[in-house]
Amino acid sequence: MGQLSFFSAETDEPVFDDLAGLLAAHGQSVRSAAGTRVSVVVTESWRAEALVAEMRATGLDAETAISDEGNPIARTVPDHRLDAMHSRWTTGAVKAMPAGWVPSPRALRIWVIAAGRPDAERYLLGLDPHDPESHAPLATALMRAGIAPTLVGTRGHSPALRVAGRRRLTRLVENVGSPPELSGASAQWPSVGDF
Template identity: 40%
Template sequence: MAQLSFYSAEANQPHAGDLAGLLCCQGQLAEFARTAARLTLPLDARWRVRAVRLALAERGIETTPTVTDEGLHGVRTAFRADLLSLAEEWTKEGEKFAPSGLSLDGGALRLWVLAAGSWLGTSYLLGLDPEAPDTYDTVRGALGNAGLPATLQGTGLRISGRRRLRRLAELVGRPPSGDAEEHWPAVSGVRESA
């Protein structure tokens, strides 16, 4: 049996700070009267909606599934006082801004993979927020500090190589469901069937 990394999602208790992983991608926080904030997260598949809702429930954060006018699915929280500090960290002059001290552990990376992770050939792509390109360099630096140097590819960060893919898979843990398996990080893009 492989030893878990100290920073892996499975070695640590889920906590609200893990939501930083959702802000690395398309997650948005909106403040209300400087007393509370709400997370809104558009998603490209229903399995992601279910998985993110369960992951946030593990962190004590209830969500509501949403559907946009364009038919896109997602999740949204209520306005919550405990999300205000995260909103303040990730906002500068009313715009989304990645904090300079951003640190990504297994829990944050797991949420990022749930919301925006996918295979790109034999590399793994973590989606970024197309509406917030100013966050890309800081997020990429934080990913590198987590032992996962990546290259920018369009609106995503591409992780390549067996060692890096193994590290990512170790940090995020096992897929939450069968629906997630084909999208989940593994040692290589060639995944064995169970």
């Protein structure tokens, strides 16, 4: 029987800054006169549904949509309460991880929902292929959260941070909690296999 982590997405109260997990992946934030909108295009409907639920848990209005290419989108409505996060994650007009950022358990959960996938006995946290400068800093941020990853796929279209080994996978699982109760979610969720 595993020990309950005191630092888990299931015990933390949702806050706006948890949505930085989308920006760590391939999500975007756009600021307008109406406020900041955070959005991400995902590969599966369950991901969009789960992300909208996470967004709403923070007190934000959110919705799903479909991209021009037919992919699900999860997005907040524009809200000035997200302006500070947008400012921290933007340098000029470019997305950039803030110095010293450490993902909270809920931000890690949101990152897993948006861009996580199993890779044999390892787990991959997807990165933004259009923001290669963020890859190494995000690896460092994950290390600061106690999960040492390996940067993989940087020359392709699917860069990711690979989490391998029982201890690291256990730490990730303890942080992100149980998968959303949606069809398809558990197959893409991190787990500690037989080592």
